[in-house]
Amino acid sequence: MLLRLRVSLPDRPGGLGQVAKALGALGADILQVTVLEREGGRAVDDFTVSWPGPVTSSEARERLSAMPGVRVEGVWPTKEVPGSAxxxxxxxxxxxxxxxxxxxxxxxxxxxxxxxxxxxxxxxxxxxxxxxxxxxxxxxxxxxxxxxxxxxxxxxxxxxxxxxxxxxxxxxxxxxxxxxxxxxxxxxxxxxxxxxxxxxxx
The missing domain is CATH 3.30.450.40 (GAF domain)
Known part of the structure; x- marks a missing residue:
């Protein structure tokens, strides 16, 4: 299923890579990343991911919230196909x-x-x-x-x-x-x- 995840994370080198690695370990395939803001030492990014099997928004949020310094601001289903215009x-x-x-x-x-x-x-x-x-x-x-x-x-x-x-x-x-x-x-x-x-x- 396609999910969009809004994540606030420390804005430092390697921060985005750590989130991507954690998502990969959870079985998510990242299809698109959109940077919404970078200020106050933090970044807010939207990830569009393909998640295998039926995963509820609350389950995805719980798994991602375990990452140090990462705040999950939202997880919701999306129909927007990455790369479409x-x-x-x-x-x-x-x-x-x-x-x-x-x-x-x-x-x-x-x-x-x-x-x-x-x-x-x-x-x-x-x-x-x-x-x-x-x-x-x-x-x-x-x-x-x-x-x-x-x-x-x-x-x-x-x-x-x-x-x-x-x-x-x-x-x-x-x-x-x-x-x-x-x-x-x-x-x-x-x-x-x-x-x-x-x-x-x-």
Missing amino acids: LDYDLLMHVAAEPSRGFATLVDALPGLCGAEWSLALALADGAVRHASLAAPEKFDLPEPPPRAATMGAQEMQLMLLPVVAQGLHVVVARADGPVFHRAEVERAARIVDVVAKLATRT
Whole structure:
């Protein structure tokens, strides 16, 4: 099964290699590593791994937490195939059919962000304008933030992405994984900005 693991580790030579070695000893095949941040003497990395057999997120977390100096911030299943270019595919689809830009964006964001669902709310009345599979039919966002932000709600981690020019607010929800990292929020916000510009060309 494919898992994504978010690991905080000491930012020193050989630190990443030690984690990779430990994962290999546990039978995990590392398919991709993404460095999210390096500051304060620590690094936060996302590992996408293929793990043999059925392994629960809690089992993977327990095995990795035994490494000295390593903190496991999250372990969750992922469908994102390493090496795929989902963001480029999304932008190509939007460029080809800009009138469906936000519907296409909302459908693609769960895969791009390692999330369960996403939707676009109208700022005027809070109605759901577009929704991915598994998204709720209604969603209450009492005070949409003026800029991209994260928050927790009902055991879900949310990423909130305003699109003021379109009168929309995009919500991305993750149930199993950790809080959205600022690097994830910045990436998603850039993608939303590009889609907004392409969608206005209709």
